[in-house]
Amino acid sequence: MDKINGYISAWAGANLSYAGRAELVKSVLQGVECFWLTILPIPAGVKAKIVQLCRNFLWSGSCNSHKTPLVSWKEATLSKEEGGLGIRDIKAWNKALISKTLWDIQAKKDTIWVQWVHQIYMRSTGFWEYKCKTGDSPLIKQIISLRDEIIVATHNKEEAVQLISQWTSNGKFHSKTTYDYFRPRRAKLAWTKMVWQSFIAPKHSIILWLGLKEKLLTKDKLQGVIEDMSCPLCRVEDETIDHLFFCCRIANEVCFWVYVEMTTIDTAMEQPKKITNVGGSKFQNSTSGFKRWGRRSPFIRYGVPMISLTVFGALGLGHLLQGSTQLKCAVKIFEGKSFV
Incomplete structure (x- = not known):
């Protein structure tokens, strides 16, 4: 939070147009693809604060100003083809980044951490059958919750595996493709x-x-x-x-x-x-x-x-x-x- 606040505040005094501010906000939200967001779910309060900082800066040029937005943040986070500015929705972006960890676990990626997860949590059951327990870590609970959300959307495990396989190519996970799946959508607009x-x-x-x-x-x-x-x-x-x-x-x-x-x-x-x-x-x-x-x-x-x-x-x-x-x-x- 301090890093994001400092990054935006550094530009608060600059005479930027709406377009310049929008690009800066995009770079901030896209740049938060860091270690912590990949392994930790963002608390609702933190998400709200990030949105508040970015929204205030976009419409007023200052993080601390509470100027009424000309367009709602929900609309601004739609793709340009759908009438938005293409700014990433922080909730969907967090899911996309957590999905990378989900993919690593289900694919049994050859890393010490993934091996540890399977040894501690999934010794007697597979990833797709695992059910969370009270003492499980917040990350494991978030990953399993995301897994269940994908299964519900695709109706079964096989189609869920097929879906997340589309988020990778040549063994590399693509966060942008994953985000496109989770982001809010509306009909495309001709204008x-x-x-x-x-x-x-x-x-x-x-x-x-x-x-x-x-x-x-x-x-x-x-x-x-x-x-x-x-x-x-x-x-x-x-x-x-x-x-x-x-x-x-x-x-x-x-x-x-x-x-x-x-x-x-x-x-x-x-x-x-x-x-x-x-x-x-x-x-x-x-x-x-x-x-x-x-x-x-x-x-x-x-x-x-x-x-x-x-x-x-x-x-x-x-x-x-x-x-x-x-x-x-x-x-x-x-x-x-x-x-x-």
Whole structure:
């Protein structure tokens, strides 16, 4: 616990994006594949504390902050294809690591410790028939409990052996494959294909991910906290996720010139194939438009009410002007045009 806390705390002062924090959390949880987690079940209190540290750091940048998470930890631990961030579930990860010890015992691996276990606990019975006794160690009880869980899931011993055999190759145990078996699952979501693209910067992908989940703190979610609910770009309608990214007149003009036709979060989620077929570079340009979320501060601070070269730069779309005659013409047309 102290090591994990120290590792995360060392980065608490760094100005990391959500993507940077997510990667750091992943490295912490994946890095706990150490001797102790392989041979000891993690107490529930310790699991809860690890989750608390990682969750706080992910959403606030500090281990000690109790900022309300934008997305639940349960959702964050789903795979990216299922709508999560691919962060490992600590309970399933512990089971995956304990499974390595289970495999060693049932396979009678040639080690002193495995030989000792068979001599002390299983002298008169096999691993698959052994029943725990009151005085057995917590590790043995955990291994047998895990064995029984696998047998129930596969219906019999033979299929259980066949299952855990799939977790090894050439005599080497694969914790990643085992974790994939134990981790929580949900149905795969089509829209995730357009979020996690190799040509999209991770920090942009997470903003897009939060937007599609309608978790970004647009002004409509801050009623009672702030008075001005108007969109910082057009100053006409109230700011919502759909309005900011799709319905705002300034956003619509920008999206038109990069060949993206979407009107709401729902339509964006319903047609990922159509969007990705626009082409790699064009889709990259369109997703860069989501940087307007992070770049809307100048509009809030200075109240810029027109689309211009300055607006394109503030939206993070200035790079589009470098090689696009069409966009340059569009900007000249819109230069000085007020949308208020």
